[in-house]
Amino acid sequence: xxxxxxxxxxxxxxxxxxxxxxxxxxxxxxxxxxxxxxxxxxxxxxxxxxxxxxxxxxxxxxxxxxxxxxxxxxxxxxxxxxxxxxxxxxxxxxxxxxxxxxxxx
Numbered sequence: 818x819x820x821x822x823x824x825x826x827x828x829x830x831x832x833x834x835x836x837x838x839x840x841x842x843x844x845x846x847x848x849x850x851x852x853x854x855x856x857x858x859x860x861x862x863x864x865x866x867x868x869x870x871x872x873x874x875x876x877x878x879x880x881x882x883x884x885x886x887x888x889x890x891x892x893x894x895x896x897x898x899x900x901x902x903x904x905x906x907x908x909x910x911x912x913x914x915x916x917x918x919x920x921x922x
Contacts, residue, residue, distance in 0.1 A: 826863055833859045 836856035843849045899920065906916045 823866075826866065829859060829863050833863070 833856050836852045836859075840849050840852040840856060902916060902919045905911070906919075
């Protein structure tokens with residue numbers, strides 16, 4: 818069975834993508850600030866339509882959600898952040914205190 822696409826969600830995503838491109842292409846100004854007010858919340862709202870509801874009373878449901886949806890992404894996020902800070906401190910000859918300060922903030 819082929820799943821049918823929801824047209825208005827595709828259109829909302831398209832507006833969001835165009836807003837991101839325009840917001841990053843323009844020099845900081847009023848238009849950029851106005852775009853930044855809504856383009857990321859739009860993506861979060863649209864993404865929320867595709868999450869299955871979780872039974873808040875069951876701890877195992879939260880653990881399953883965390884393990885399936887969040888754990889891997891959080892691990893990649895933190896490893897990439899640590900790697901980038903480490904790489905920056907090596908390339909720009911920063912001391913260990915710089916590394917510690919940026920990892921703890």
